[in-house]
Amino acid sequence: MSFPLLQTIDSPADLRRLPRAQLKQLADELRAYVLESVSKTGGHLGSNLGTVELTVALHYVFNTPEDRLVWDVGHQTYPHKVLTGRRDRMPGLRQLGGISGFPRRDESEYDTFGTGHSSTSISAAHGMAMAAKIKGEDRKAVAIIGDGAMTAGMAFEALNNAGVAHGGLMGDVLVILNDNDMSISPPVGALNKYLARLMSGSFYAAAREGAKSVLKNTPLYEFARRFEEHTKGMVVPGTIFEEFGFNYVGPIDGHDLDSLIPTLENLRDRGGPQFLHVVTKKGAGYKLAEADPVKYHAASGKFDPAVGFVKSATPAKPTFTQIFGEWLCDMAEQDPRLVGITPAMREGSGMVEFHKRFPTRYHDVGIAEQHSVTFAAGLACEGLKPVVAIYSTFLQRAYDQLVHDVALQNLDVLFALDRAGLVGADGATHAGNYDIAFTRCIPLMSVLTPADENECRQALYTGYQHVGPVTVRYPRGAGVGTAIEKDMQAWPWGKGEIRRESGKAQGRAGAPRIAILAFGTVLYPALQAAEQLDATVANMRFVKPLDVDLVRQLAESHDAFVTVEEGCIMGGAGSAVMEALQAMGLNLPVLQLGLPDQFVEHGDPAKLMAQCGLDAAGIAQSILQRFGARPELLRPAANE
Incomplete structure (x- = not known):
């Protein structure tokens, strides 16, 4: 043309x-x-x-x-x-x-x-x-x-x-x-x-x-x-x-x-x-686009203008947003107290089906993030159970309300934080890099970081069962493709799990025994890196309350810690681990991996994660540089 x-x-x-x-x-x-x-x-x-x-x-x-x-x-x-x-x-x-x-x-x-x-x-x-x-x-x-x-x-x-x-x-x-x-x-x-x-x-x-x-x-x-x-x-x-x-x-x-x-x-x-x-x-x-302005609000990728948006012949993996939307409907069926709230992001937050099925319990408050939080607080005061579906970056706009109107009064509100971490092409304005740091410092606030799609569903259920303010953070897009369990089981509160045990107890001269503490979806690249380095990997699940018993157990059996999170390093989950070690009087080297102290540019999410050293190769390389493990001791990567 x-x-x-x-x-x-x-x-x-x-x-x-x-x-x-x-x-x-x-x-x-x-x-x-x-x-x-x-x-x-x-x-x-x-x-x-x-x-x-x-x-x-x-x-x-x-x-x-x-x-x-x-x-x-x-x-x-x-x-x-x-x-x-x-x-x-x-x-x-x-x-x-x-x-x-x-x-x-x-x-x-x-x-x-x-x-x-x-x-x-x-x-x-x-x-x-x-x-x-x-x-x-x-x-x-x-x-x-x-x-x-x-x-x-x-x-x-x-x-x-x-x-x-x-x-x-x-x-x-x-x-x-x-x-x-x-x-x-x-x-x-x-x-x-x-x-x-x-x-x-x-x-x-x-x-x-x-x-x-x-x-x-x-x-x-x-x-x-x-x-x-x-x-x-x-x-x-x-x-x-x-x-x-x-x-x-x-x-x-x-x-x-x-x-x-x-x-x-x-x-x-x-x-x-x-x-x-x-x-x-x-x-x-x-x-x-005139006929369907919602559908054509944005294009996720290439398309033929003569044909428009078409669905892929290959079914896509469910996104975390879809997992949330399905959980919200299932939970609303079980609990008539549940009320869903969004600040003008019905489609983006996966609430279309909830709106259709539960119209009297669905509230789009417009682009009014502050109001959405305090509105939820008012509902909670009257015995209802509000779920605020909000992007991590948008919750920043309601921080005062989060502190004063919800946490200070210990009100029972669940915050489903979509777009946590990097968001790819939308760039720094939409990235959810700071929610771990700015929520975990609030008294009475709990912070959950599910590692995959099924964990997201279970984490939402776990947070919903807890009395008090809770955030459950999950990223944009799909995860690794984990099968979704329809039954919902609450996790033991404040407890993580060990997903891989190091074999270094058998002895490898010159290589320290390392424990990788992963928070959220970075668990999977951490597991890949651990295969190369023969490291232990813990899926921490909770930033707050942190599983201090697991931290102590790992500290007593390992030479060094590596914390990994898709969030800012300063004040993040790694800082929580270091604070716990200090409180227990344990002196252990800790390498904190996360997003750098800068605004990360827009681009392909996988490339951005690699640039930030949060892919499997970057995690392994950072560990090698910090703790001096010998390259000849590395195992082949799991995907090689």
């Missing part, structure tokens, strides 16, 4: 030199290019197809990068990346060494703010707008936020702050609400286009301000203000944003360049806080 006009655009400056009549062709080529690119690399699809015209209009009207564009979440920025000099780098999207699937400040000057989590754009854009005022610079700041992200409290905190003057200064910030949860209804037509242009134009603004000056300090002023707001409210749903101090315009068709561009030009030329409501369609221009 050729893209004759798009190929001439290497920067927004090139775009702004085009006649307006050519912008429709450019948008069509841009949409086709995004679809072709994602079909080869995977990535977010529907949301990017929905922002093509909006992206073209923004870069055409605003003087980027001098004017700042801040994209919320950032999974709708592929068109933005293409127009800002990264068109030829799209074949490496989300791949190791390639460009990110989200905005990154170190990737382009056009990426003014790094994002990955939602609802940060208005706060950041307001900060940039106020910085311009403080520094005496004439530039605009634009926040583009989706209707889903507007459900988060942080967005409204930012609106509340941005709509008022600070020390006499008012930032020139434009908030664009990209509403793609509704179809373009009849009101978004000729009348609404006219109203949008009228309310964003200079005549309306001058008349409005003139009336203010005439009526100010008279009894009619407050009446006129309220009449204006409520008159607007009869034709547009913007009264709430007016109450925050914004001038509301819209809704308008976000795919109509003839409506978008003049409206944006009018709002660009106005000062102070402005709010534009645009309506777009996820997957716009690609019929398969």
Whole structure:
């Protein structure tokens, strides 16, 4: 497929030199290019197809990068990346060494703010707008936020702050609400286009301000203000944003360049806080994505655009997310107290079937992680048993609630932490690297780390039976393919198991007897490494409460410990083992293996694990380097 006009655009400056009549062709080529690119690399699809015209209009009207564009979440920025000099780098999207699937400040000057989590754009854009005022610079700041992200409290905190003057200064910030949860209804037509242009134009603004000056300090002023707001409210749903101090315009068709561009030009030329409501369609221009926006939200890999997503002929191994979803339904059948909660991740957390079967016990609270945790606490106070299905990286946003509202009151809440550890192509913003460290330091909190699919099911059951706050962490994707036991058996609380015994008791001169303590799915590469080194391997299962009896037993019969975890080393499970040894007065060398003290880039998960030294070869090599075992004593690897 050729893209004759798009190929001439290497920067927004090139775009702004085009006649307006050519912008429709450019948008069509841009949409086709995004679809072709994602079909080869995977990535977010529907949301990017929905922002093509909006992206073209923004870069055409605003003087980027001098004017700042801040994209919320950032999974709708592929068109933005293409127009800002990264068109030829799209074949490496989300791949190791390639460009990110989200905005990154170190990737382009056009990426003014790094994002990955939602609802940060208005706060950041307001900060940039106020910085311009403080520094005496004439530039605009634009926040583009989706209707889903507007459900988060942080967005409204930012609106509340941005709509008022600070020390006499008012930032020139434009908030664009990209509403793609509704179809373009009849009101978004000729009348609404006219109203949008009228309310964003200079005549309306001058008349409005003139009336203010005439009526100010008279009894009619407050009446006129309220009449204006409520008159607007009869034709547009913007009264709430007016109450925050914004001038509301819209809704308008976000795919109509003839409506978008003049409206944006009018709002660009106005000062102070402005709010534009645009309506777009996820997957716009690609019929398969328009028909099923949930399915086509993201592509996990390559696909044929003419055919769409097709299921593999070979049945895939069940993912940990699927294991959780099945367990949740089974547990709900047994216990009517169970309530499932998700902060806007029904599909991602595997709760679709639970929602169908138990609709009154399913709660999607929107992108409101803080609320989800405290809501669960309230349910627990009344004797129910809430299960919060939340990505590890998203639980970071509710840390205060985790400490104060759940743990401090020792409430009976189970947290199912999906995407624990590295997440591959989504990169550092979505990686769950820190939950072991930030949960195990909380009093009364228990932390379980199942090693495979069946252990995940049993760990969830074990955690559910415990009274008090519990986290069960599991990674993205599938495990080793362990058979799933339908019957659920609770583990002995706080107890691990030995999965492999070293034969070094028989004597191997010069080689220390090593015990590898594995937490989670890294058990399996640890077992492979142990075959080479003839090491003992313990499947610890619990980070907290740690199995101190097993730690003591292994310490008394081995010369050194190696701890392995798919989480940050500092404050992680390895640190828990060292603390236990110190408390027992045992002096034993410990090698801690885990994720490094840096943000791990996006890329293929297996390659990333190897880079971090958490595959079998990396574990064996680290042990050799630290403890000096002789290479000639190594056994062949199990997979050789």
